[in-house]
Amino acid sequence: MALDYRILGPLEIARDQEPVAVSAPKERTLLLQLLLYANEHVSVDRLATAIWEEQPPRSAGKLLQLYVSNLRKALGHEAIATAVGAYRIDVEVPELDSLRFLALLDEGRSARARGHIRVAADALRRASALWRGTEVADGGAGGEAARLEELRLECAEERLTLLVELGAHDEALPELAALCAEHPLRERPQVQLMLALYRSGRQAEALEVFREARRTLDEQLGLEPGEELRSLERAILRQDPELTPPAPAHSTLPLPIPRTQLIGRERERTELRALVQRDDVRLLSLVGAGGSGKTRLALAVAADASELFADGVALAELSAVREPAFVTPAVASALGVTERPGEPLVRTIAQAIADRKVLLVLDNFEQVVEAGPFLLELLGAAPRLTLVVTSRRVLHLSGEQVFTVQPLPAEDAVALFLARAQADNATRALPPEDLSDIGEICRRLDGLPLAIELAAARARLLTPRQLLER
Known part of the structure; x- marks a missing residue:
C-alpha cells in the first residue's frame, strides 16, 4: 500500500491515513535526505555528512545499513532501494508533499503565463497550503531544503501578487x-x-x-x-x-440559506466532499427517487466545499424549466454572466468561466436531460469547473460520476421526524409508545425525507398513532 510522506513541516509518514512511527533522530535524518532527493541516488557520503556533519565515524557505512534496515521494517522492504554506494526512494508525485508543491507551483506559473489569472492564483493557493510551517522537516539543512524554503516564499509572493491583480x-x-x-x-x-x-x-x-x-x-x-x-x-x-x-469579475449568485437543519447524511457529505475535490471528478450526479433529499444534500455539499473553489459555488434551479433551451439562461444567471448582443450565450458563458474555479449545482435536471451536451460543452471550455447535478435518473454523459442518494436510515429518519414535529415546541416530550409509532411511520414512508417532513407537519394536530391509523 502506498505511503504518504510529508516533509513541508514536521516529518510525517502515513499509510492509509494511519501514522507510521519513525522516531530515532538519525533514521529520521536519513529518511529526510532520501525524500529531499526523491527518485535520485543519494550517496553514502552525503547521507553520512547529513547525519554526523563533518565527523562521521569509521563505522558510518555499517550504521547506515542498520538505519536503512530499520526504516525498511517500518516502511516496507521495497521502500528504499540500494545501489552501489548510494540509496534511493522512488515515489510518485501524490505520495510526497514536496513533489505536489512543485507540481502545483509549476501549474500556477504556467497558467499565469497563459493569462489564466484565477486558475494560477488557485494553484498557488493549494501549493502554499501544503506547507505546515516555514521550514522543511526537522530543520532540514542543505541545498534542496533551502531551495524548497525559497520557493515557498516565491509561491507566497506570486499568489499575493495575483490576488492584488484580481x-x-x-x-x-x-x-x-x-x-x-x-x-x-x-x-x-x-x-x-x-x-x-x-x-x-x-x-x-x-x-x-x-x-x-x-x-x-x-x-x-x-x-x-x-x-x-x-x-x-x-x-x-x-x-x-x-x-x-x-x-x-463575474460573481456567482449566493446559495439559498436552508430554513432548517439538515438531519443525518454525515457519511454522504464526507464522501461527496472527497469526490468534488478530485481532479478526475468534474460531473457528479446525485441520483435518487423524488423526495429522497437530493437537493438538500447537494446544497450542503456545495456549502461544505465552498472554500475549495476560489471563484465560488452557485445554484441553477431548474424545477420550473421544462425546455432544454432554457437551461443555458438559467446557468448564465447563476454564474452572474450577462448576455452580449450578437454573441451566442453559450460562448459568453464559456469565455466568462474559462479560468474560474467554480462549483455549479444544477437542480432537478431530470426534466431537461436533453441539455446534457451543453454540460459537456461547459466542462470542455472551463477546466476548473465542477458540476453537481441532481436528477431522478442517470444522465449517461461521458465522465459522469453517479452517486445514489439512498433513503434515510431508521435512526436518522426518526430524528428528522422529531426535529420537524417539535419545531414549534422543542421541549415537548413524547411517550415511548410514540417513538415506536414514529419509527413505523418512517418505515412505511420508505425513509424518504420529504414524505417524513410532510407527515411530521401533521403531528402538531394528530398523534403518531392517529397518523398511523390514517
Whole structure:
C-alpha cells in the first residue's frame, strides 16, 4: 500500500491515513535526505555528512545499513532501494508533499503565463497550503531544503501578487503585512503591500511602507530601493489612474440559506466532499427517487466545499424549466454572466468561466436531460469547473460520476421526524409508545425525507398513532 510522506513541516509518514512511527533522530535524518532527493541516488557520503556533519565515524557505512534496515521494517522492504554506494526512494508525485508543491507551483506559473489569472492564483493557493510551517522537516539543512524554503516564499509572493491583480487587495493585506515584517529586505511583497494599501484608500500608509523599506535597505545593506518600488511611490504621489483596482469579475449568485437543519447524511457529505475535490471528478450526479433529499444534500455539499473553489459555488434551479433551451439562461444567471448582443450565450458563458474555479449545482435536471451536451460543452471550455447535478435518473454523459442518494436510515429518519414535529415546541416530550409509532411511520414512508417532513407537519394536530391509523 502506498505511503504518504510529508516533509513541508514536521516529518510525517502515513499509510492509509494511519501514522507510521519513525522516531530515532538519525533514521529520521536519513529518511529526510532520501525524500529531499526523491527518485535520485543519494550517496553514502552525503547521507553520512547529513547525519554526523563533518565527523562521521569509521563505522558510518555499517550504521547506515542498520538505519536503512530499520526504516525498511517500518516502511516496507521495497521502500528504499540500494545501489552501489548510494540509496534511493522512488515515489510518485501524490505520495510526497514536496513533489505536489512543485507540481502545483509549476501549474500556477504556467497558467499565469497563459493569462489564466484565477486558475494560477488557485494553484498557488493549494501549493502554499501544503506547507505546515516555514521550514522543511526537522530543520532540514542543505541545498534542496533551502531551495524548497525559497520557493515557498516565491509561491507566497506570486499568489499575493495575483490576488492584488484580481482586485482582492483587502484579502491579501494581512498576509502581505506579515510577509513584509518577516522578510523586510524582499522588495516584491513591499510593492504589493503598497499597492494593496493604496487601493484600499490608505495612501498615507502605502507611502509609509516605502519610507520604512528605504530606511531598512539603507541601514542593513547601504542600498536604495529598486526601480519598481520607486516608480510605485511616484505613481501613488500623483494618484496615477493606472493604479485603479480592476473591475470585479463575474460573481456567482449566493446559495439559498436552508430554513432548517439538515438531519443525518454525515457519511454522504464526507464522501461527496472527497469526490468534488478530485481532479478526475468534474460531473457528479446525485441520483435518487423524488423526495429522497437530493437537493438538500447537494446544497450542503456545495456549502461544505465552498472554500475549495476560489471563484465560488452557485445554484441553477431548474424545477420550473421544462425546455432544454432554457437551461443555458438559467446557468448564465447563476454564474452572474450577462448576455452580449450578437454573441451566442453559450460562448459568453464559456469565455466568462474559462479560468474560474467554480462549483455549479444544477437542480432537478431530470426534466431537461436533453441539455446534457451543453454540460459537456461547459466542462470542455472551463477546466476548473465542477458540476453537481441532481436528477431522478442517470444522465449517461461521458465522465459522469453517479452517486445514489439512498433513503434515510431508521435512526436518522426518526430524528428528522422529531426535529420537524417539535419545531414549534422543542421541549415537548413524547411517550415511548410514540417513538415506536414514529419509527413505523418512517418505515412505511420508505425513509424518504420529504414524505417524513410532510407527515411530521401533521403531528402538531394528530398523534403518531392517529397518523398511523390514517
